[in-house]
Amino acid sequence: xxxxxxxxxxxxxxxxxxxxxxxxxxxxxxxxxxxxxxxxxxxxxxxxxxxxxxxxxxxxxxxxxxxxxxxxxxxxxxxxxxxxxxxxxxxxxxxxxxxxxxxxxxxxxxxxxxxxxxxxxxxxxxxxxxxxxxxxxxxxxxxxxxxxxxxxxxxxxxxxxxxxxxxxxxxxxxxxxxxxxxxxxxxxxxxxxxxxxxxxxxxxxxxxxxxxxxxxxxxxxxxxxxxxxxxxxxxxxxxxxxxxxxxxxxxxxxxxxxxxxxxxxxxxxxxxxxxxxxxxxxxxxxxxxxxxxxxxxxxxxxxxxxxxxxxxxxxxxxxxxxxxxxxxxxxxxxxxxxxxxxxxxxxxxxxxxxxxxxxxxxxxxxxxxxxxxxxxxxxxxxxxxxxxxxxxxxxxxxxxxxxxxxxxxxxxxxxxxxxxxxxxxxxxxxxxxxxxxxxxxx
Ligand code: PMT
Numbered sequence: 364x365x366x367x368x369x370x371x372x373x374x375x376x377x378x379x380x381x382x383x384x385x386x387x388x389x390x391x392x393x394x395x396x397x398x399x400x401x402x403x404x405x406x407x408x409x410x411x412x413x414x415x416x417x418x419x420x421x422x423x424x425x426x427x428x429x430x431x432x433x434x435x436x437x438x439x440x441x442x443x444x445x446x447x448x449x450x451x452x453x454x455x456x457x458x459x460x461x462x463x464x465x466x467x468x469x470x471x472x473x474x475x476x477x478x479x480x481x482x483x484x485x486x487x488x489x490x491x492x493x494x495x496x497x498x499x500x501x502x503x504x505x506x507x508x509x510x511x512x513x514x515x516x517x518x519x520x521x522x523x524x525x526x527x528x529x530x531x532x533x534x535x536x537x538x539x540x541x542x543x544x545x546x547x548x549x550x551x552x553x554x555x556x557x558x559x560x561x562x563x564x565x566x567x568x569x570x571x572x573x574x575x576x577x578x579x580x581x582x583x584x585x586x587x588x589x590x591x592x593x594x595x596x597x598x599x600x601x602x603x604x605x606x607x608x609x610x611x612x613x614x615x616x617x618x619x620x621x622x623x624x625x626x627x628x629x630x631x632x633x634x635x636x637x638x639x640x641x642x643x644x645x646x647x648x649x650x651x652x653x654x655x656x657x658x659x660x661x662x663x664x665x666x667x668x669x670x671x672x673x674x675x676x677x678x679x680x681x682x683x684x685x686x687x688x689x690x691x692x693x694x695x696x697x698x699x700x701x702x703x704x705x706x707x708x709x710x711x712x713x714x715x716x717x718x719x720x721x722x723x724x725x726x727x728x729x730x731x732x733x734x735x736x737x738x739x740x741x742x743x744x745x746x747x748x749x750x751x752x753x754x755x756x757x758x759x760x761x762x763x764x765x766x767x768x769x770x771x772x773x774x775x776x777x778x779x780x781x782x783x784x785x786x787x788x789x790x791x792x793x794x795x796x797x798x799x800x801x802x803x804x805x
Contacts, residue, residue: 364442364539366393368473370466371411373401375516376448376482376525381406383447383528384414390532395420395437397466401450423465434465438473445535446470447508448482448525451493457505458496478538480508480531485521508534530607537607540588544786547793549590554627554666555579556673556705561599561615564697565684569599573756574674576601578721578781582670583609585785589793592664594632596623598673617675617702624705628713630665668792670719671706674756678702707739717796719743719788725750728764729773736766742795743767745788754778765791 367387371380380402387394396411396419408419420437422428432440446453446466453466457479462468470477479500487493488510497507508531512522526534557579562570576597584606587593595605599615612632614620626632678699688695710718720741722732725748732746747763749755754762762778765788776787 364543365391366395366440366442367535368395368397368437368441368444368469369411369415370397370399370444370446370449370469371402371406372399372446372448372450372453372466373404374448374450374482374525375405377402377405379525379528380447381410381414383531384411386528386532387535388415390536392535393417395432395440397421397437397469399453399464399466401452420465423463423468434468435472438469438475441473441475443476443478443535443539444470444473445478445480445531447478447480447531449479451481451483451487451490451496454479454481454493454496454500458499476538476542477505478508478535479505480525481510481523482525483510483523484517485512485515485519485523488521488523506538533607537588540584541590544588544590545790545793546590547789547796548586548668551586551591551667551796552594552627552630552664553583553586553591553668553670554594554596554624555583555586555670556596556598556620556624556675557583558598558601559674560617560620560676560702562617562676562679562702563615563683564680565686565688567687570676570679571600572674572676574598574600575757576603576672577757577759578761578785579670579672580606581781581785582672582788584782585789586668586670588786589789591668594627594666596620596627596673598675616679617705618679620673620675621703621705621708624669624709625712627664628666628669628709628716630663632664666709666713666716668717668719668796669706669709669713670721670792671709672721673705674723675705676702704739706741710740717742717792719745719792722746723749723755729766732764732766736768741768743791760784767795769795 369384371377384394394415395417398408398419398421411419456467457470462471510522511524511526513524514520558576559572559574580603583593583595587609594610596612605611612623614623679702681698681700706720718741722735722744724731728746728748732744736744745763745765747755747761754760759780760778761781761784763776765774776784
């Protein structure tokens with residue numbers, strides 16, 4: 364899905380569409396731009412032509428345009444159409460099926476997915492007619508991107524801003540991934556631990572390790588793309604942006620991580636999500652077509668699949684010293700006690716959850732991984748060699764051997780990007796889940 368029609372309508376946010384077009388081109392998409400008359404009042408076609416390298420389409424009834432790429436060819440050329448910004452007027456026209464200009468006609472003529480990014484004054488955004496029209500669009504399978512809130516060009520503060528171009532790009536990439544990935548985990552609640560835990564020694568020092576969270580965050584994206592509702596529990600040293608539509612809890616220590624993991628397993632942890640549309644499935648309220656609040660059946664958020672990529676500190680100091688430890692002695696020793704095992708606890712206390720462990724080894728990889736698979740009572744364990752500098756901690760790539768509780772033959776995943784290896788793991792999990800009721804845990 365590389366051919367994108369970017370349709371720009373007449374709102375002040377149209378200036379952001381130039382940056383968005385540029386970002387799409389930089390990321391390898393072919394972009395053709397449609398502009399309405401209103402859009403041309405805010406930004407010129409020449410700007411978009413220069414940025415995309417393609418002539419901009421503006422007229423429905425234009426003899427020369429129809430000789431080149433007319434509205435039907437344009438509709439067929441695209442893999443995806445995104446209207447950004449979409450004004451209240453355009454939204455109303457699309458909802459009514461009006462076809463009085465190029466954009467509205469192409470929207471009727473195309474069979475490809477259509478994304479709509481509304482942008483308007485916050486008062487207009489709250490108007491029931493806008494809400495009703497957007498609901499109509501959703502019923503027609505258009506996907507509506509929730510506007511951002513904040514200071515508006517007119518001076519008002521509220522909801523209705525066009526999200527930033529980087530967000531729109533991330534949304535497009537997520538949307539394409541969702542449409543091209545087998546939905547192996549559709550509707551499943553997946554909880555993933557990621558990164559290093561931080562065990563305080565005193566107010567300034569801590570025990571930790573080199574895990575960055577990259578592996579766990581890549582898995583979160585892959586699970587989300589496969590249809591799962593994903594919650595990430597990120598350790599204290601993770602500095603990665605949260606993937607779109609993934610819930611995130613930040614924790615410091617192993618004990619904190621276990622607490623949140625248990626809440627997730629019990630379906631008690633419900634973080635807020637910025638996006639109303641994508642979060643509504645967990646809420647007990649929804650809106651009917653007239654915008655009224657209605658009761659809907661709650662859907663369980665309890666974990667179905669638990670994946671432990673976090674590098675959890677095995678030990679913590681017996682007590683956290685309340686004040687900074689002074690440099691007085693030549694030697695000092697720390698009194699350490701064992702941390703709870705997050706993964707083993709979840710596997711033991713929630714036997715209905717499908718549990719996937721990771722094993723970071725430096726020697727006798729297979730022996731130790733199999734040992735952990737059995738002792739922690741896991742369904743699967745993905746083992747990586749962390750003595751190599753080109754994979755494992757911090758790097759963008761990984762390689763692993765995956766062992767299963769129900770078969771002897773492991774699956775070897777050769778070195779590839781953490782994103783790709785995460786997709787492969789999701790496939791393996793999907794296959795095992797299909798057999799969920801036919802095997803017994805050790
Ligand atoms: O985060 P990155 O920089 O991308 O690096 C990824 C990684 C190398 C950290 C990752 O691929 C990995 O190997 N994660 C597991 C690290 C680890 O702690 O392995 P372990 O063999 O010590 O633990 C075995 C399993 O038990 C792991 O799933 C671990 O999350 C879990 N565990 C361990 C101890 C503990 N107290 N609680 C746990 O849940």
